[in-house]
Amino acid sequence: MESLNSHILHVLKDLPDVPVRAPLLKAFGSHAAEFAAIEDGFRSLTSRRHDTKTLRRFFASWSQTNNSAMTVAGISNRLTLKLHRGEPVRDPLALLETLTALHRISDEDLAVTHKVLHSEMFYNMATGIVGDDEWLLHRYLDPSAVEFKVWKDHMSLREADVALGLMTTLSHEIYTHGEVEFILPLFTQWLIGHYDFSEEDTLRTLTWIRVHCGGTEKRHFFHALDTVAHYDRAVGIDWESCDLEGIVAQYLRKKSAVLQALFSVCHA
Ligand SMILES: [Fe+2]
Numbered sequence: 001m002e003s004l005n006s007h008i009l010h011v012l013k014d015l016p017d018v019p020v021r022a023p024l025l026k027a028f029g030s031h032a033a034e035f036a037a038i039e040d041g042f043r044s045l046t047s048r049r050h051d052t053k054t055l056r057r058f059f060a061s062w063s064q065t066n067n068s069a070m071t072v073a074g075i076s077n078r079l080t081l082k083l084h085r086g087e088p089v090r091d092p093l094a095l096l097e098t099l100t101a102l103h104r105i106s107d108e109d110l111a112v113t114h115k116v117l118h119s120e121m122f123y124n125m126a127t128g129i130v131g132d133d134e135w136l137l138h139r140y141l142d143p144s145a146v147e148f149k150v151w152k153d154h155m156s157l158r159e160a161d162v163a164l165g166l167m168t169t170l171s172h173e174i175y176t177h178g179e180v181e182f183i184l185p186l187f188t189q190w191l192i193g194h195y196d197f198s199e200e201d202t203l204r205t206l207t208w209i210r211v212h213c214g215g216t217e218k219r220h221f222f223h224a225l226d227t228v229a230h231y232d233r234a235v236g237i238d239w240e241s242c243d244l245e246g247i248v249a250q251y252l253r254k255k256s257a258v259l260q261a262l263f264s265v266c267h268a
Pocket residue numbers: 108109118212
């Protein structure tokens with residue numbers, strides 16, 4: 001079975017020589033311990049049945065590490081706020097191109113190009129596996145998942161330099177490509193082997209994972225790359241202060257903390 005980061009590295013190796021290529025390759029090519037913790041977490045989840053509380057904790061917390069449409073929308077607002085406030089923009093047309101590329105990341109999530117909201121697909125998956133929708137309650141959130149979300153929102157919406165939000169989005173989209181490709185076979189054999197789901201029910205329940213596989217997240221990553229290039233023309237990116245390697249490191253550290261926290265409980 002292919003490892004999570006090899007899905008990511010395949011895509012990164014084929015990139016043209018853009019400024020983000022080297023830092024992304026270096027960052028996703030390291031952090032073996034974080035990748036191992038994430039993979040172990042998903043393997044542990046899908047290796048057996050769990051009690052309802054563990055499943056509620058898992059889906060409540062994992063959901064916080066996935067939702068990106070609202071963050072993308074928030075970054076879009078920040079970009080047009082620049083125009084609204086009359087902040088200096090080197091090339092307003094390039095800013096429109098930035099927005100045009102950025103919005104393509106959330107078309108499917110918001111059901112703009114497809115019929116069903118991704119939040120609804122996630123709801124159906126989690127509720128179908130847990131057996132009820134109490135996983136939506138905040139009491140089931142692990143503090144590590146809250147920390148992940150607070151950090152990602154801070155990077156995307158609060159840091160003064162919007163470029164940091166774009167770099168965080170770039171990291172998120174390519175990471176997510178690896179995660180969904182890695183977990184689809186695990187979740188499939190979990191539901192069939194441990195929860196006696198029929199093949200048809202498994203396909204339906206895992207729609208959320210399936211629609212993100214096979215190129216969807218890869219395409220989002222390429223839209224994120226275009227967004228960065230247009231933004232660089234529109235406003236100018238200070239590459240010296242943009243620590244993309246550090247952003248990926250933080251992302252993986254915080255993501256692996258979520259899986260570790262959930263599955264140390266699971267093993268207890
Ligand atoms: Fe989505």
